[in-house]
Amino acid sequence: MPRLVLGPMLRFVDAASATIWVQTDVACEVEVLGARAPTWCVDGLHFALVCPTGLEPGGEHPYEVRLDGVVAWPAPDSPWPPSVIRPPAPGAPTRIAFGSCRITRPHEPPHVLRSREHPDGHGVDALRAFALRAAREGGARLPDMVLMLGDQIYADEPSPALRETLARRPRTADAPEGELADFCEYALAYAEAWDEDALRWLMSTVPCAMVFDDHEIHAEWRISAGWMAEMTAKPWFDRHICAGLKAYWVFQHLGNLSPAELDASELYARVREAPDAGELLGDVMDDAGRQHGHSRWSWARDIGGARLVVIDSRAGRDVTPGAREMVPDREWEWIRDQASAPARHLLLASSVPFLLAPGLHHTEAWDEALTDGAWGRAMAWVGERLRRVAVMDHWASFGRSHRRVVGLLADAAHGRLGEAPSSVVMLSGDVHHCYVAEVGFPAGSGATAAVWQVVCSAFRKELAPHERVVIGFGHSRLAARLAQALARAAGVPDPRIGWRIVDRPAYANQISTLTLDGERAEVAIEAVVDGSWQDPRLETVIERRLASGGGP
Incomplete structure (x- = not known):
């Protein structure tokens, strides 16, 4: 059976x-x-x-x-509530729960301890706590979507249990012990991540949408040309990329598509017709892993009165020194087209933040200029080392692409893409802390939409204590002034918009919920309560009204 x-x-x-x-x-x-x-x-x-x-x-x-x-x-x-499909009712409020970065570890000590308490501690899983609360309430207050913004699995950090399983499998001699080597091993990782009673029930009754980040493939994937050259020189790495993309297509990407998009997909039709599509899909993904052009992974969807555009900010990168792009030209044209669709709220999602804290943003922009040779060859080498050590691979470190984002935000807020929405909200993860940033335009510019960024990370992957110190300093005014001075000295132009972090950054495992009701938009970020691992509980740490329908 x-x-x-x-x-x-x-x-x-x-x-x-x-x-x-x-x-x-x-x-x-x-x-x-x-x-x-x-x-x-x-x-x-x-x-x-x-x-x-x-x-x-x-x-x-x-x-x-x-x-x-x-x-x-x-x-x-x-014992779980029934699995239910709830098609949205016209005019009803829309709730989107979102976050990123969820490492798979047992839900018991020492893994549920805070990172400062134990080296193997990753804290309590916020997504699981969210599911358990919803189940206790009989499925009440469920969101209309769970948006998972990257690092659903950690292919380069298998759990101890998965490592034991991998050790018993026949593997190629050059496959590293701490890496997933083929599609079947990826399938084991996805099963381990999602085959948990509370999460399995939640995902059966709330639409789950996704996009990947680096850890579904490898830490720092496509951070720089130097990194790419080093990794692709390893015989096992191309096979690893191909396996990771095959698994992403099967386990994540296909489900992001509507029935009409599935019907129109030539690749999906060929996969369904093949006796075993492993080789077919491998050939396609081997080409995708080497691509320098249009990404196949971005997607868009209408949800309630909102237009959601989810941008692949990883696989389509061009990391050529001096010509770095987060997304190529053809991809950007598609993004602008999708963002121009009429909507009450425009939601732009990326696994990595569009807007970092100013101190961190200017540091990454300075580092890009440094690595491109602004201060000579020796300092370019230093810039590359800094980029990798500090993992500086967000939109700020792709200056041309960041300026395109700024232009898109300005055009949307000023009604140059069509009627301006009530709000433009950017949703991101990756950085293992949460914050809300308000975006401003020059007085009298005519902007009518409220523009914000909400960053929520991680579901379960805490910063190490020393990393938290660095991030905390990056959010300070002193860091912003120092980093901006460095960036200017390296010839980096100032951004054409301003933004400020309106709440102190929140650290812990967290989940965010964006609520859209007519012209109104508001967000709440909830963190796991310390010491609650046996009965996980969430408490609100950030709450903010983003739009009330009366303009920015």
Whole structure:
């Protein structure tokens, strides 16, 4: 009898349709709410995306998953609330929970201790705490989406349990002990990350949307040309990239697409038709891993009255010295087109922050100029070393791309892309602390939209104590003044907008919720309460009204 290995995961939901992703142990037919789909195969593993249609906007649709006609979800004695698809009702408020960076470790000491308390401590999982609270409330107050902004797995930091499993598998002689080597090992990592009762229930009843960051592939992936040259010289690395991208396509990217986009995907059609699409998908992803052009991973979606544009800020990078780009020209044209769609709120999401604290921003901008030779060859070498040690690979370290973001924000806020939205909110993660930044334009410029950035990280991956000290200094006024002076001395132009961090940065494992209701927008960031690992609890650490409909 077929069984579920992973899932069901509710991925896409609109007013009348949905997609549900599953992994099964054998080939079979998967059925949800009368919709049926056969599994397809990648390297001997079996997956399906089922697309129920004809759903009622604003309704609740409890569902079961049947494999070859037999109920496989929920279990007969399940203690969890029913899995339900809730298509949005017109005009209803929209709630998006989001964050990033979730390392997989046991939910017990020492792993649940704070990083300052134990070297193996990563704190309590905020996403799991969020799921447990929602389950206790019987599914009440569930968001309309969970947006996971990168580092869903740590391919370069397998858990102790996964390392033991990898040690028992046949592997190529050159595969490093601490790296995932093939698609099946990636599948084990995703299963370990998501096959936890509370999270599995949450992901079965709240649409989950995703984008990757570096750790799904390797720490510092595409940070610089020097790094790329060193890593691609290693015989195992191309195979590792290919395996990571294959797994990303299967486990994350496909679920970001609407049923219409899936129907239009030539690659998805070829995968479903192949007896085993492992080699086919490997050839495609091997080419993708070497690409220097348009990314295949960005996506956009309307949710409630908002337009959400999720930007791949990792795989499409050009790291050529002197010509660094976070996204290439063709990709940027697509981003502007997507951001120009009429919406009450424009949401721009990136795994790495668009706007760092000013002290950190100017430091990264200075380092880019330094590495490009502004102060000579010797200091360029120093700049490259600093870039890697401090992991300076955010939008600020790609100056031309950052200026494009600034231009997009200005155009949206001033109504140059069409009617200005009530708010433009940037959503990011990566930096393992949380903050809210307010963006300003010159007085009298005519901007009518409120523009903000909200950064929420990590779900579960605390900063080390020394890293927190560095980040804290980067948020200081002194750091901002010193770093801006360095950047100016290296010839870096000042940004054409201003921004300020309006709340002190929050450290801990955290999850954020953005609420959009008509013209209003507000955000709340919740952190795990210390000492609550046996009964994880969340408390609000930042709360901010972003837009009230009355202008910025």
